[in-house]
Amino acid sequence: MNTNDDSKDYNTTDIKLISTEVLIIGAGNAGLMAAAAAAEKGVKTLVIEKEHTINLLRLSLGGVDTNAQKRAGIKINKFELVEYLAAFAQHNVDEGLIYHWVNNSAEAVNWVEDNVLQPHGAHLRAEPDIGEKNPIYKAFPTQNDATKDDNTFASYGKWFQEKVEEMGVELLFDTSLVKLEVDNGTVTGIVAKNLIDDKYFKIRATKGVILCTGGYSANKELLSKWNPLALKKNVYNDSPRNDGAGIMAAMNVGAIKDEAPAGCTFDRGLVPIGTRTEDMYVQTETYQDWLWLASHPLLKVNVRGERFANESTPYEFIVNAASKQKGYLYAMIWDSNFGKYAAQFHTLGCARIGFPGYMANVEKLKADTEQYVDKGLIVKAKTLEELAEKLHLPVENLLKTVARVNELSAQGVDQDFGKEAYRLTPVAQAPYYGCMLGGRLLCTFDGLRVNKKMEVLDEDYAPINHLYAAGNDSGGFFFGSYPDRVPGTAASHAQTFGRLAGKQAAQN
Numbered sequence: 001m002n003t004n005d006d007s008k009d010y011n012t013t014d015i016k017l018i019s020t021e022v023l024i025i026g027a028g029n030a031g032l033m034a035a036a037a038a039a040e041k042g043v044k045t046l047v048i049e050k051e052h053t054i055n056l057l058r059l060s061l062g063g064v065d066t067n068a069q070k071r072a073g074i075k076i077n078k079f080e081l082v083e084y085l086a087a088f089a090q091h092n093v094d095e096g097l098i099y100h101w102v103n104n105s106a107e108a109v110n111w112v113e114d115n116v117l118q119p120h121g122a123h124l125r126a127e128p129d130i131g132e133k134n135p136i137y138k139a140f141p142t143q144n145d146a147t148k149d150d151n152t153f154a155s156y157g158k159w160f161q162e163k164v165e166e167m168g169v170e171l172l173f174d175t176s177l178v179k180l181e182v183d184n185g186t187v188t189g190i191v192a193k194n195l196i197d198d199k200y201f202k203i204r205a206t207k208g209v210i211l212c213t214g215g216y217s218a219n220k221e222l223l224s225k226w227n228p229l230a231l232k233k234n235v236y237n238d239s240p241r242n243d244g245a246g247i248m249a250a251m252n253v254g255a256i257k258d259e260a261p262a263g264c265t266f267d268r269g270l271v272p273i274g275t276r277t278e279d280m281y282v283q284t285e286t287y288q289d290w291l292w293l294a295s296h297p298l299l300k301v302n303v304r305g306e307r308f309a310n311e312s313t314p315y316e317f318i319v320n321a322a323s324k325q326k327g328y329l330y331a332m333i334w335d336s337n338f339g340k341y342a343a344q345f346h347t348l349g350c351a352r353i354g355f356p357g358y359m360a361n362v363e364k365l366k367a368d369t370e371q372y373v374d375k376g377l378i379v380k381a382k383t384l385e386e387l388a389e390k391l392h393l394p395v396e397n398l399l400k401t402v403a404r405v406n407e408l409s410a411q412g413v414d415q416d417f418g419k420e421a422y423r424l425t426p427v428a429q430a431p432y433y434g435c436m437l438g439g440r441l442l443c444t445f446d447g448l449r450v451n452k453k454m455e456v457l458d459e460d461y462a463p464i465n466h467l468y469a470a471g472n473d474s475g476g477f478f479f480g481s482y483p484d485r486v487p488g489t490a491a492s493h494a495q496t497f498g499r500l501a502g503k504q505a506a507q508n
Contacts, residue, residue, distance in 0.1 A: 010179075010191045016201035020046040020170075022505045023189065023205035024212055025177050025246055028055030029491050030471025030498035031212035032160050033108060036115075037502030039167040043207060045502075047169060048192060050176040051241055055214070056285075057157040060356065061124070061495065062142040062488030063109035064102045068124040074141050078102045081140050085486060089479035092260055097476050100452050101496050108496040109144055112156070116163050117146055122154040127356060127487070137314075137348065139485035142492075145356045152355060180209065180249050186465040187253070208466040208505030211456070212498060215444030215472035216244030217263070218283055227261035227444065232277055233323040235438035236269045236290075240283035246473040247448055254458045255448050255467070258475035262445035264482035264490060265316040268294040270377040271436040273392060277328045280438070289377055292359055293369045294437050295351035296342055297423045298334045299405055303327045305388065305397030307405065310417040315349070316481045319439035329438050331391050333402065335429040339366045345423055349484060369433075378435045387432045402427045443490070445482070447475035454501035468505055470497040 022038040024031045027049035038045040049055075063069070064076050082098050113124045127143040146154045165171065178191040178200065189204040216222040217237045222244045223230050247257060270289040271280065282288060297311040300318060302325040309321035322330040334341075339362045342353060350358055359365040372378040381387035388398040408414050409426040448456050448469045455463035471494035483489060 010200060010202065016199070017204060018201065019204040019206070020044050021205065021207040022046070022210065022502065023048070023203055023208070024210045024502070025190070026055070026212035026214060026471070026473075027171060028212060028214060028471065029057055029494035030473070030501075031210070032057070032164055033495040033498035034210045034212060034470055034502035034505075035164045035169045036111070036167060037499045038506040039164065039169050041503065041506035043506045045169045046172065046203065047164075048172045048175040048177070048203070050174065050195060052173055054157055054161050055241060057160055058488070058491030059146050059153045059155065060350075060488040060491065061109050061112065061144045061146070062486060062492035063105040063144055064142065065106045066109045066124065066126065066144055067106075067113060068109070068126040068144045069141070072126040072128065074126050074128060076140055076142065081142075081486065084138070084140070085483055088483045092479035094476035096452065097450075101477070101493055104500060105492050105496045108499045109492065111499070112160075112495065116156050116159050117154065120154075120156070120159050122146055122148045122156065125150050137485060139348070139487075142489065143356070143487035150355075177213065177245050177249055180253050180467070182253050187467040205466070207508040208468055210454075210468040210470060210498075210501045210505055211246035211250060211448070211473040212469070212471045213246030213473055214239060214242035215263075215447065216247060217242045217441045217444050219244045220281060222248075226446065227263065229323060230261065230263055230265075230441055230444070231281065232328045233319050233439045234265060234269070234441040235271055235275075235277055235280045235329075236282045236284060236288070236440040238266075238284060238287060238440055239443050240285055242443060242472065246469070250448050250456050250464075250467065250469065253464065253467070255456045255464060256459055257448050258446035260446065260479055262478035262480055264442040264445065265319050265439040266295070266442060267315045267318050267437065267439065268292065269438040269440040270294075270372060271329055271438050272377065273379065273390065273436055275436070277438055289372070289375075290440070291369070291372060291435065291437070292351055292365060293338070293342070294332060296345050296347050297419065298332055298338065298341070298425070299402070299427055301331050301333060301393070301398065301401055303329060303331070303393065305393040305401055307401050307416065310414075310419050312419045312423045314484050315351070316439070316484070320481060329436050331393060331434055331436055333387070333398070333427055333432070333434045335427045335432050337425070337429050338369070338433070339363070341425045349487060372435070373433075378433055381432050381434075382430050384427070384432055387434050391434045391436065443472050445472055445475070445478035445490075447473045449476055450474045453504045454497055455504070466505070466508065468501040470494060470501040
């Protein structure tokens with residue numbers, strides 16, 4: 001597949017030409033950090049972005065030995081952390097790149113705190129280890145949260161944009177990458193398109209081009225080619241900007257990418273009853289029909305009404321388990337005591353109750369859940385038989401499954417799937433609730449192969465001169481599912497490698 005229009009003649013004398021030293025494509029976590037790093041070196045820096053605004057900057061940043069962690073007395077064994085990440089990926093990664101992230105992450109995280117947050121009265125709060133003894137929840141306290149009051153998140157995207165503009169970086173919005181231009185093996189710039197007037201123009205970059213356009217989760221054709229299972233198990237894409245343009249542009253000039261897919265999926269995609277997963281792939285930047293409760297370890301059953309996995313797993317794992325079931329979707333079943341159960345679950349990450357979760361308390365979680373009853377995406381019933389019929393589940397099977405779960409809850413031992421006793425809860429108090437769920441693809445991670453200078457590699461694993469990649473355009477770091485027990489890794493990977501790419505391009 002070729003996403004660039006190579007049939008056009010861009011070598012005419014009337015096409016507009018602008019020049020810069022470092023050109024960055026994409027204004028997100030990686031792109032803005034790359035711009036800041038290049039501008040610090042005193043070089044002329046231009047960022048283009050196909051949308052009207054910068055992309056969302058993540059509020060939780062991973063890192064090792066950050067200033068926030070030092071203030072909190074948190075120390076992470078980097079060798080244990082790297083081995084965990086490599087083992088999580090079955091070593092289908094470039095382990096040297098993971099060490100490179102660990103060794104450079106603190107500089108990037110500290111830069112954000114010192115230059116973007118503190119001038120606005122905000123700071124980073126380091127999150128401690130989760131203290132969970134279940135081996136499936138082995139985790140590392142890598143998370144640093146942007147906040148002003150240690151109780152709520154501080155959104156800093158606007159501040160970051162203002163900072164790079166103060167540093168002299170120019171941002172061009174509504175401008176898309178069409179193709180990379182190469183002269184004697186060196187990337188010299190790009191052909192771009194103004195999406196407002198539909199006119200093409202060229203940008204010459206004398207020091208380098210840095211690809212930071214994100215992955216390809218919005219591109220169903222590329223998903224079908226590179227990660228077809230993602231289309232089957234996900235019903236939403238929460239990054240509609242990510243069309244794979246940067247990856248494809250590089251491959252069109254000889255770059256190579258990861259051979260195996262990787263991505264980040266959340267288990268919070270509400271599905272209208274009766275929908276088939278192959279008929280639904282909603283592109284949304286607003287987290288449409290996003291159910292926070294879905295990440296809690298309540299009863300999950302397949303479309304046959306049968307329990308199929310331990311519900312007490314990291315977010316993506318239950319979606320993976322459902323992909324081995326008929327229809328790829330699954331139902332969640334609970335009763336009127338769900339607020340009480342949520343308080344005892346000790347749910348981790350962004351689904352936890354209280355900061356740095358997004359539900360401040362149980363009452364907020366209950367209100368968030370009830371809104372979807374009004375929308376018809378959650379069904380409510382006086383009996384389990386009625387609930388099964390509304391969910392299009394086999395009534396007899398669901399009754400049998402619930403009876404078994406209630407029996408196990410009374411015993412306090414999950415003899416079927418080994419869920420912890422404090423997360424093993426009955427479905428016994430009417431009214432009963434249920435919904436159909438599928439995955440939400442936040443992003444893809446299988447990107448272009450790069451070296452430690454963030455240079456994009458060709459088929460001989462040699463760098464393509466003056467071409468760099470960071471963020472989800474760069475590969476070699478993830479494999480399969482996202483390791484969410486190392487929180488903030490994705491954002492930090494983007495910002496850290498963006499900073500390294502900006503520095504490297506600037507010194508050419």
